[in-house]
Amino acid sequence: MKYRTARLAATALAAALALTASGCSLESSGGGDTVKVVIGYQSKTINTVTAGTLLKAKGFLEQRLDALSAKGGKKYQVEWQDYDTGAPITAQMVAEKIDIGSMGDYPLLINGSRTQANERSKTELVSITGYNPRGALNMVVVAPDSKARSLNDLAGQKVSASVGSAGHGTLVQALTRAGIDPRLGVEVLNQQPQIGSSALESGQVAALSQFVAWPGLLVFQNKAKLLYDGAELNVPTFHGVVTRRDYAAQHPEVLNAFLQAQLDATDFIHQHALEAAQVVADNAGLPPEVVYLYNGPGGTSFDTTLKPALITAFKDDVPYLKSIGDFADLDIDKFVDPAALQQAYRERGLNYDAELANPANPLPGAGGELWLSGQDATQPVADPTALLRAVEQARAQGKTVRAAYVPDAELGTRWFADKALWVRDGETYLPFTTPAAVQRYLAQHPSGVPVSYGQAVNEVRR
Incomplete structure (x- = not known):
């Protein structure tokens, strides 16, 4: 706690300096072209809010880029693109139309695999947004009147999931542990979260396996009840940030500004958790009570560092790629690159290695x-x-x-x-x-x- 208190003080000073600079003239003395950065995010995937919804709403990235311009640099234009899942973000990165994106661990695997063939689209994992050390970010829900009491009761039935998503990855692992073949034991319908929610409500499927905030939202709305908690797997699950290597090489100052802004958003959650939840709710169209369920004390661990336990779990998830299609092999060690984040920490006077080694939730919960x-x-x-x-x-x-x-x-x-x-x-x-x-x-x-x-x-x- 002593270290994190020092971090907050250093962050406050850095943020104040950035805001002061951004208050200066935005004219670029360099006279160069405007640099555009396209951000792909998921407004309703609330464990990516420090790289998406909250970051966008608070304007942290724009403030830091304006500060660069005010020092005589180029001008910058930020474009935010909102998606329901990570798959379309990956598609846009393959097409070189998104420069920085955030998504869950299983979509990150697909992102890395799909983008590696082209040097201009090749991506790297540069930071974590949030994680749960046991896997509680993904859950399986059933209708309120369902008689199912365990995953075994889903055998032979239809289950909605977004194939390739973190929710689908958890379903595959959970069914396998329960002795159910995830390809033959149930019929998985590949559906976007909203479609799957409607399918569950209308009785077209027996269950829905999704990532946050969908399970909590449906339960809060009395449209579902929880059948399986992903924490039963006791395997870390996380969301992270990827960037196209080519873009980062051309504009390292933009990636640095993004990671600094992500740290701003992360510290804002730690200092103002309830306010942050309300900001996210207003901008994502979600009930504040649901956002705070995940983003409040004792919920998601919002920690940007690329912790060894997360990377180990990430490597163990690689076989999932082969289970859902013909994907190129992905070398996780080459895909994960903490260098830019480490630099961002150094510039703030913070100790990256100290936080990397700290497994505690920065926002611990009570009873x-x-x-x-x-x-x-x-x-x-x-x-x-x-x-x-x-x-x-x-x-x-x-x-x-x-x-x-x-x-x-x-x-x-x-x-x-x-x-x-x-x-x-x-x-x-x-x-x-x-x-x-x-x-x-x-x-x-x-x-x-x-x-x-x-x-x-x-x-x-x-």
């Missing part, structure tokens, strides 16, 4: 968190049982609970308290994300008793 309507701050609580008491007390005082969050008792996944599955064990109340997690606990703790959320809230009053 629960309560968000009351009409309040611009949330209330952390010590544990899930204390959260239930806080909810009961708020209701007794006539206050409205906007959202309540708890970490899953087994996997640690941050989840909605009212959507969790609760077990009372003595005087303690434990929340779980899935029926399978509840059954695993009860098998080891026969004293546990399943209770509804409403029942748990009422019981803590006595």
Whole structure:
């Protein structure tokens, strides 16, 4: 924490200097042509917000590029292109029409494989946006009235997923571990998230496997319930930033400005998590409660460094490429290049290696968190049982609970308290994300008793 406190102070100074410079004349003394940078992002994929939605909304990149212009450099023009998944971003990078993009780990594999054949389109992974050390960024949901209680109940049925996405990668791994052939045991319908959501709601598919924020959004809207938490895989999943090597070589100052701006956005989340969630919600068209589920304390680890554990998991995911099509081999060690990010850290007076070695979430969560309507701050609580008491007390005082969050008792996944599955064990109340997690606990703790959320809230009053 001492190091990260020092980092925030250094960041504040760097940001102030950038803003001061950007307030100067934007006339370029060099008189050269305007340099254009095209950014591909996914506004609703909220673990890429530090390289997308939040970054765009706060204007951090434009501010840093304006600062370069004010020093006598060229002028810069930023174009933002919003997509639902990483696949179209990759297609545009192959066509040399996008210069910098962000996407999940499995799409990054495809990106690296698809772009390597052409020197002008060849990409490199330069930073991480956010990650979960256990894999909780991807989940499988089913309809609210579904009888399914585990992945085995999906055998022989239709499942919607965006093939090549992080959600599909998790589905393939999870089905394989459950002893179900992901190509023969279920029928995977290749659908965009919105289409898949509609298919689930209309009963055309038995389940939907997607990346954030879709599982949380559908559950929040009472259109689905969680069947499988990706954290059960206990394999890190992440989102990251890629750039075309050719573009970065021609305009290294643009890549540097982008990474500096990403660090600005990352620090903004760490310092103003609730405000950041509201900014993202406003610009992505998502409920703030859903954004804060993932972007709040104890949710996504927003850390730009290319951690060894993530890269190791990335290498282990390479066989996935062969399972979905004819993809060129990808040398991960050559694809991953931290040099530009390391330079950005040095320019801010920060220690890249120190943060690289730190596995802790920069925005750690408590035992629960309560968000009351009409309040611009949330209330952390010590544990899930204390959260239930806080909810009961708020209701007794006539206050409205906007959202309540708890970490899953087994996997640690941050989840909605009212959507969790609760077990009372003595005087303690434990929340779980899935029926399978509840059954695993009860098998080891026969004293546990399943209770509804409403029942748990009422019981803590006595």
